[in-house]
Amino acid sequence: MTQPSANGISSPAAAVRGTTISPIKLLLKGRAFFALIAIIIVFSFLSPNYLTVSNLLIMSSHVAIYGILAIGMLVVILSGGIDLSVGSILALCGVVAGALMQGVKLTPLGVILFPPVWAVVVLTCALGALLGALNGILIAWFRVPAFVTTLGVMYMARGIALLQTNGLTYNNLAGRPELGNTGFDWLGFNRLFGVPISVLVLAALAVLTGLMLSRSSFGRWLYAAGGNENAADLSGVPVKRVKITVYTLSGILSAIAGLVLSSQLTSAGPTAGTTYELTAIAAVVIGGAALTGGRGTVRGTMLGAFVIGFLSDGLVIIGVSSYWQTVFTGAVIVLAVLMNTIQYGARGIRQ
Amino acid sequence: MTQPSANGISSPAAAVRGTTISPIKLLLKGRAFFALIAIIIVFSFLSPNYLTVSNLLIMSSHVAIYGILAIGMLVVILSGGIDLSVGSILALCGVVAGALMQGVKLTPLGVILFPPVWAVVVLTCALGALLGALNGILIAWFRVPAFVTTLGVMYMARGIALLQTNGLTYNNLAGRPELGNTGFDWLGFNRLFGVPISVLVLAALAVLTGLMLSRSSFGRWLYAAGGNENAADLSGVPVKRVKITVYTLSGILSAIAGLVLSSQLTSAGPTAGTTYELTAIAAVVIGGAALTGGRGTVRGTMLGAFVIGFLSDGLVIIGVSSYWQTVFTGAVIVLAVLMNTIQYGARGIRQ
Amino acid sequence: MSDAATSRPAGEVVLAARNIAKSYNGVRALKGVNFDIHRGQVTTLFGENGAGKSTLMKILSGVVQPTSGEIVLDGQPIVFSSSTDARNHGISIIHQELSLAPNLSVRDNIFMGREITGPTGVNYAEEERQVRRLLAELEEDIDPLTPVEELRLGQQQIVEIARALSVDSRILIMDEPTSALSATEVEVLFSVIRDLTAKGVSIVYISHHLEEALQITDHAVVLRDGNMTAYAPRADIDLEWIVRNMVGENYDLGSPPTGHDFGPVMLSIRELTVPDPAGGGYNVVDRMSLDVRAGEIVCIYGLMGAGRTELLETVAGKLSATSGEIVLEGKEISHLPIGERISRGLALVPEDRQRYGLVQTMSVGQNLSLASIMEFTRGIFTSVKLERALVQKSIRDVTVKTDGPDVPIGSLSGGNQQKVVIGKMLATDPKVILLDEPSRGIDIGAKAEVFRILAHHAAAGQAVVFTTSEVNECLSIAHRIIIMRRGRISAEFTSDITKEKIMAASGEAMAA
């Protein structure tokens, strides 16, 4: 993959330099920044409804799902792997949350347990973590290539989601006050200071991951393991542990995305999230990360996710026919990265 | 990615060593071989209809589509790239072939031209080559990452296919004798010595590509460019030309797959081939190639395609519910590669 | 080529650099250099790490384009658009950093991009025949069909050399061709070079093994900070002249540090056995035992393939032993992961810096601090301030020539990259430090500096074990010299032994 060679490590490097970099400069360094600006300008001209606070917030809440998945995908890609199972884990976690909200029947006792919402959230995230860890263990210990492992888990998780629901969708996720399990729709419906919770969740996760990557020792291990696994290993980086951790993180983030999505829809179906892995990978790559590992930033990935989300929503708002939407999406994805390549020129670009 | 290190180059090496290696030994070296054998044995026990010549031929004709795409994907992956656009190019080429079979209206002249089938085939392949070359040029000259480029082209080709047909499907592809354009269904329907033409096409393409990889200078350039692009470049390998060629090849092969598919179905629709890129990549990876480039063989890829095809057809034949099919497919994909990893042990496996 | 060549008088300038300057992003690597290559003679280029030697050679071989200045070939100004272009003009180069495709076989690497083709495609048989001939000429027993990634570093370097030799070139540039070779192999290479010069081929030779280079050179050119500072024919130069012009003062590798007593045994290896990691079925380390005490510097000398690398890698935790014990400060550590061994005070500087030493996607500073992240981690966060201090100190300690800690590691000269690898492991503040060929590719000043640092660490109570292929290095710093042969200790000396005895014990005398 192609990118300015200093891109992936600019943020830790900057951290080392210790200079305070202005937010504007930080944004300018993201490869997808200009594409995002161009998209916003074009659509603002084409529709008066595009550049309104309420629309920006709605669009951001759509981005949230892909964005959360893309953060998980980023850490996996930084480690030199890939995770195709995010969409399926999202769906499985969604329907498990749905099932838990319907109550857990303990047949021997003859009672139905209604876990409170916080317990549902915790259990769902734990399930996501488990599936992610399964990916990680197969990849790190059994050395199955990441593509194959996560492809397999993608099919398996989807199949289990279908089996568990028998193809049906759980609808009644609001809970009932008398059962003490209300509040599930908070994630998808409520707003804090006018901002949808899902957007805040995305922002929080992005900031946390950004800090983890740039400031924690784990972040440094991750960049090192993705950059040169052998050298990292000999320098004492616990490479296997790093790998298992990144897939587990990706699993947890998929579970969170699943919770947010089912909360937004107040329903959880087994076919949710199909092909989202492609969108998540696209966001990461448009954001300047290398599929070979070791290069990429959260900032870039967020820009990538917003480019994709703001583009596709904009096309709907100006009422472009769905076929043309497909054509434009493709063209803009290529142009976004092409513009960036031209902007930085051949200088510093290594294959 | 993980694989026996000698895998990628075993075939040229064997060719030179001059020793005659028995076909059995050749097969044994493919990582997916045991998985394929296991699949055939298990399904033969479960259904008397599975291990019959006619079913094996039918299944092979199903494999043909994925197999042809996988050959193109293999050469792209060997060069260190990836091609997500194969499914869309397949669809676009299919509908363009369909449109040509309906006749080309030359409005100024007021006549409808019915090109003969060979011309349709040539034009369609040329279109595939063009789209592939577009991928290649963006990747090699403009240094847009392969994932982004081919994702963009994937959307664009799909959108254009939808626009051109307005979402509808061409179904009169048989042609009419009075127009001199019959014969299109030959590819999909006829048999030579009892073997479906599509299987023969696959075999021919596999052999040709295998020869190209193991015997031609281009083959070595390809492995070199994928193994260490810088070193290849310094040694005078025309890396850019190699890249453009592989994407062009992949485009042509997608067009051929599109022709075979529309001939088999006697119809061409704009949504054909959706997600086939994933199947093709899976076949290549199960067949032992590394997504990082430079390692992989046609033999392995063919085994990978047959593993996937024989498995999914087998599950349908024994009547497993479609949910369980999904679960099994995932499990077998992982197991196939896991078995192989265990079989070869840790020796020679490098990340 | 040879008809035209023989008609010229010996010593004629065939290729010349005129006022060549080169800047990388504003950093001036070359500041206007004039450099002549004489027909049928060996011109040696000396200079500190980062002096610009490799840059100049890359310009002469068309790999990079100069910022200004011109190249004159046979009296005509010429511009090489690519390395292929230069090769077509008869100029080929052995790069300092290996440029091989690891997935391809030796044969495929040698003929990569210049296939011999016949009616049925590539003529593998003919290529293989030529490879065998070349390897035989280099007295190297390598199967042409082995994938390059399965070769030892030294063997990979031989493949690079063979590749350059396989082109019938009139000018052959060798940028540190011997950094991973043993004395025997260097001898073979030199005899090949003599054959070539006799045929009228011009050689440019770069090495930090000064004595070795003196044996072969006809002209010496010294580069310093991107300028040419001295030129002299062979007759007028000696070691002292080179060193003076290179670094401005005279350097001596010194002698083993004295004045401190050895402490307790820090590292104890007992009956260690390691099978061949490539699956050869024999033991590369064979029931070997060794004790190293605090304050002691031990040099392990041996021929290539003696098993030194495997021994050190096993102690560091990269390979696992089938039997035997590794005891660090009285505690058995063979079951511990690498990271744990490092935090207990055991550090390994690996032999192959590109594959095992550096993370190419990271900056110089991040590479230097990679093994000691925990040192500057407070709670869950790393401290920018502490890291910067640590990195600055490392850069000073091992004298890395860099524009600052934030530049990509790939922009450093080869020797400076090696110093980063050494600095990274020294920064972990080890009690026992293992260095596998630490002097590979570093200049004489830096070598003295590294040895001074090792001596300093030893005096401070650390134990040092290093391997080398240069006997002089053993003699000038080690308290004890171990000779390894086929996975065992074949002899043990103290520092007052002679070079000849060491070489005899290693089996080199017989081989040579």
Next chain:
Amino acid sequence: GLISIIVTDPANPYWLTEGQVAKATAESLGYTANVSAHKGDTNTESTMIDTAITNKSVAIILDPANADGSIGAVKKAIAANIPVFLVNAEINQDGLAKAQLVSNNAQGAAIGAQQWVEAIGDKGNYVELFGNPADNNAATRSNGYETVLTQYPDLKKVGKEVANWDRTQGYQKMQSLLQAHPDIVGVISGNDEMALGAIAALKEAGKLSQVKVGGFDGSPDAVAAVKSGEMQYTVLQPVAVFSAEAVKQADKFIKTGSTGAASEKQLFDCALITKDNVDKYTGPFTLSQ
């Protein structure tokens, strides 16, 4: 003998019911039955037909993937002497399948649109959610709506979005449509899934009380929404009826050589489910009289 049943995608309750009812009917008539799914891909469908031939099925019940694209697959089965019975969707060629049993989408769309006007009134702006354009039913339903709604000149369609029968897409497209057209009074949807997505979007925007939503299919989720008042109505497709009927005709054909039906194309009328009759909905896609 074996009856192979090929449906679109059992991950949707509609096709799940279609498959389950057909299978149950076949088993009650003494056949073994096998349900598989082509997920809308004509190539997969063709594979399933090949498999049915391999398995020596006595009849194939097929929900075709594409009106044009499935013709080849049906021909292949006919060529192997296996009678094919199409359910739920048609193919654009007569004389191949023994029977084509489909719900009357045009009639269903018409009664749906009428009910929709009743709920909304005869003026205001509205938007439409359109199904997968590759599926004929998407256009049939849309045209059916159009025929009725164009009779009311004050009802203005201000937006139409493809949401591919999918709930998530219905949700996101609806949110975007709301941004562009905040003043709409109604949403008419090509199926229930998209309508349910739209309802979630309206709830989130706090607009569900102003904007009325109509669906199509009669899926259990939609019926629940009708019951709770979130959806105005849904049009029930008699999938349970015609998929049972298809198997019965197959049985008759196998035994007597004729389906017993008057014509190859058989339309089954759709029924309306509103708040008034929602209690009669007794099982998935079943409205007891």
